[in-house]
Amino acid sequence: MHVEFHGAAGEVTGSMHLVVAAGKRILLDCGMMQGSREAEVRNADPFPFEPKQLDALVISHAHIDHIGRVPLLVKRGFAGPIFIQQAGGELMPVMLLDSASLAESDAERANRKLRPGDAEVVPLYTRKDVERAMRQLQPMPYGTRREILPGVEIAFRDAGHILGSSITELWADGKKLVFSGDLGPNGTPILRDPETIGEADLVLMESTYGDRNHRERLDTIHELGEIFAQAWQERGNVLIPAFAVGRSQELLYWFARHWDDWQLSRWKIFLDSPMAAKVVSVYERHTDLFDADAQQVWKGKRDPFQLPNLRITESAQDSMAINQVQGGAIIIAGSGMANGGRILHHLKHNLGRDSTHLVFVGYQAEGTLGRRLVDGAQWARIHGRDYRVNAKRHTIGGLSAHADQRGLMAWYGGFTAHPPLVLVHGEDKAREALAGEIGERDGVQVRLARPGMVLPV
Structure with missing residues (x-):
């Protein structure tokens, strides 16, 4: 061999x-x-x-x-x-x-x-x-x-x-x-x-x-809650580039766990992905592969995939409509490295606002827009046009x-x-x-x- x-x-x-x-x-x-x-x-x-x-x-x-x-x-x-x-x-x-x-x-x-x-x-x-x-x-x-x-x-x-x-x-x-x-x-x-x-x-x-080594997950979760509190105070949107499989489901899990702590009922929450509904269905068919804590959460009063103000957007029209929301939205969209997908459209509409909070929750490879933003780029080229970056940036390593x-x-x-x-x-x-x-x-x-x-x- x-x-x-x-x-x-x-x-x-x-x-x-x-x-x-x-x-x-x-x-x-x-x-x-x-x-x-x-x-x-x-x-x-x-x-x-x-x-x-x-x-x-x-x-x-x-x-x-x-x-x-x-x-x-x-x-x-x-x-x-x-x-x-x-x-x-x-x-x-x-x-x-x-x-x-x-x-x-x-x-x-x-x-x-x-x-x-x-x-x-x-x-x-x-x-x-x-x-x-x-x-x-x-x-x-x-x-x-x-x-x-x-x-x-x-x-x-x-x-x-x-x-x-x-x-x-x-x-x-x-x-x-x-x-x-x-x-x-x-x-x-x-x-x-x-x-x-x-x-x-x-x-x-x-x-x-x-x-x-990653930060302790509990410290990371505390930081995420603080970001939501600050963004709400500033009347801004929170943008989270995240892959449709894995990280998006974990984020919704934490939303369900900290629904009251983070006062999430006041937010509009979007999982903006044409494949998100299909991925969610696969997860729901395989809860037998979940750990014990997750199985309890899914049996609880708030199913992470059925949060009352969660909207999973599949069509391009629904995705574009999100950009009419000037504040109070948490937008999870792919790709996770911001090198394609629907997150680019949300970045174009939100990067210029200093009330926007851009949260990176995963690895950003060399050469991706996500990596350039994490490294402090002041301008982002998206679809052939340059956009000034005034948004606040957060790198949340503990969710890897x-x-x-x-x-x-x-x-x-x-x-x-x-x-x-x-x-x-x-x-x-x-x-x-x-x-x-x-x-x-x-x-x-x-x-x-x-x-x-x-x-x-």
């Missing part, structure tokens, strides 16, 4: 690792590169392997940076089974159809501006491509060990990152590989803690926050859906014999810090994955 690293190997997005074992070729994730325009252009590049020669695809979870190129992989010839945890399998088409719809709209908009002689802009893939790819899904429950190909077995364990997120165990050629996928922090609301794995011959572990340095070290510490470790899904600064800490504590040499690197198990 050996592993070839082709994505998220020196960057956070674009997860893609090829396992060759038992005479078979198994791809772990097929994610989209996100961030700068240059990164996103790379999504159309040829795959560094022949898609037709792949025997299976195994998906860790349904975030676009882990699944976003799957329809393209199928379009270019991959015809094998796609394995994913059951709840993740329900989220996957929701996410990909939204991605395809955006790509089609962007292409249509660009083609309207073509000059004579310009080449037509073609979307990376279409909704028909997504529908074709989804016929190859083979969902699996957590905890079931299954032979997916002759001589190759896998099992999914709960990674605690988003609904259906998985740690993948893979057995072949007498060896065991463990791929963490994205790991959630212990104690995160709604989801259970990541499962501990005891044995492996090689571990691939994410390292998004390998160089830092990723484990921090302590959490990553604790999870790896669950392996009994300190197996060889490769860090993926992180920028070099974060990976180097985490590699140093683990190497010093456990005496293990930690490798940093690089594109094209090949490693035997």
Whole structure:
């Protein structure tokens, strides 16, 4: 068995690792590169392997940076089974159809501006491509060990990152590989803690926050309440860029928990996402995967998805109407890094007001508008026009859906014999810090994955 690293190997997005074992070729994730325009252009590049020669695809979870190129992989010839945890399998088409719809709209908009002689802009893939790819899904429950190909077995364990997120165990050629996928922090609301794995011959572990520790979640929740109080006093709006899966549901969970403390009944609350209602439905069908506290909240008098002043807006017309609200609105909209989606329209209408509070609740990758705003940019270019930034900015690190340095070290510490470790899904600064800490504590040499690197198990 050996592993070839082709994505998220020196960057956070674009997860893609090829396992060759038992005479078979198994791809772990097929994610989209996100961030700068240059990164996103790379999504159309040829795959560094022949898609037709792949025997299976195994998906860790349904975030676009882990699944976003799957329809393209199928379009270019991959015809094998796609394995994913059951709840993740329900989220996957929701996410990909939204991605395809955006790509089609962007292409249509660009083609309207073509000059004579310009080449037509073609979307990376279409909704028909997504529908074709989804016929190859083979969902699996957590905890079931299954032979997916002759001589190759896998099992999914709960990674605690988003609904259906998985740690993948893979057995072949007498060896065991463990791929963490994205790991959630212990104690995160709604989801259970990541499962501990005891044995492996090689571990691939994410390292998004390998160089830092998050604030205590309770401190973060207190800060969020203070932001709402200040914004209400200033008669402003609160804008929260957040991904439709994971962070949006957690925010609504905290809204339900602190409904009275934060006086949320006086606000207009918008979850502005065309896929939000579909995602909410998937969550409601899988409350058995929630932790004990969340199950009690959902049984209580305020279902987070049924708050009395919550409006989930699906149509473009309803979304545009939100911008007529000059104050007293909490607007949660994608994308989480403000590099696309409906949040851009709300930013255009609100960034110039000093009463606006812009709240970042997740990781902001290099090259994204979200990262530039977090770093203090005074102007924001949106849809070809520059907008002055007068809004107050808040970075709420304690709501991250990723484990921090302590959490990553604790999870790896669950392996009994300190197996060889490769860090993926992180920028070099974060990976180097985490590699140093683990190497010093456990005496293990930690490798940093690089594109094209090949490693035997």
